[in-house]
Amino acid sequence: MDLMDRILMLDKHLVIPSSLLEIEISVPKTLECVNRLIYEKKPRISAMNTLAEINMFKYNYDLNNSLASGELDVMLTCKKYAPGMKNVRRVLDEFAARRRAAEPGIAYIGLLGLLEEMRSGGITSKDEFEAICKKLHESGFRITAKYKPRRPCQRADYNVQNPPPARQAPWPGPWGCRRAHGPAWGPDEPARRGSPRSAGTARFIAYRPAPGGSGGATAPGHAPAGTGAAEPPPGPRMN
Structure with a gap:
């Protein structure tokens, strides 16, 4: 037939x-x-x-x-x-x-x-x-x-002939912000710089310059307006 x-x-x-x-x-x-x-x-x-x-x-x-x-x-x-x-x-x-x-x-x-x-x-x-x-x-x-x-089958063409690109390393963020963007340093970096929170975001926030104007908050290590004492800078927080 x-x-x-x-x-x-x-x-x-x-x-x-x-x-x-x-x-x-x-x-x-x-x-x-x-x-x-x-x-x-x-x-x-x-x-x-x-x-x-x-x-x-x-x-x-x-x-x-x-x-x-x-x-x-x-x-x-x-x-x-x-x-x-x-x-x-x-x-x-x-x-x-x-x-x-x-x-x-x-x-x-x-x-x-x-x-x-x-x-x-x-x-x-x-x-x-x-x-x-x-x-x-x-x-x-x-x-x-x-x-x-x-x-051609799109799925087969994508998986076999054109594999997806390799996953790129996460962007470390401003000043090495590992809390927001994941680890981006070598294996010795956490031990050398402390916890991710203190090594990245927390330290950047602690040392940010104070906004202009009298009576405002100042950076650690500087005396607030109207006082003669100076605050010691905070150490790394191991949490």
Whole structure:
């Protein structure tokens, strides 16, 4: 069985997650059995939306006037291949068998076979895709098709080919503020300078110049205004 024998004839707009194909096919009005089988199988296909997410959501005709309209317009959107693919295979295989028995001499397009070819990497070139479309066109279908090259997986491309940059050392901050920005010195620095709190932020705050004006706070080691005593500077706080 070749690709054309494994696919089901529908008028569809097929969107694949890999962005490989977009197909719109108009079915000739002589295929009366397609209209009938679509309506018979629609409830079963719709019931599997949570598994395979195959949705039939657009009809430009109604059941009683399908032959008069002369065109079947069914929109299918396939969003992912879930474990329910086996159920879809069973439904579409039965659909294809009844289709083949009703009109054995007419070629048909199959959704399942096309999906399987794409999943296995069978359709990877524009030439191959155009050859399939040409064969469909010769069978009497009006085809509007667009080929989209397969895009690489972003996650795999990021993790394998472009690994994330190495983590840079944290910025020590003004005057070596390890409390706010994490350790940034060698292993002997804490022992030489005391605790992180006294080595960085606390010492900078303790020795900050006093704001201008009388009566304000002064830096340690300087006498406050109006007194003759001088405060000794505080030692390192080991906490």
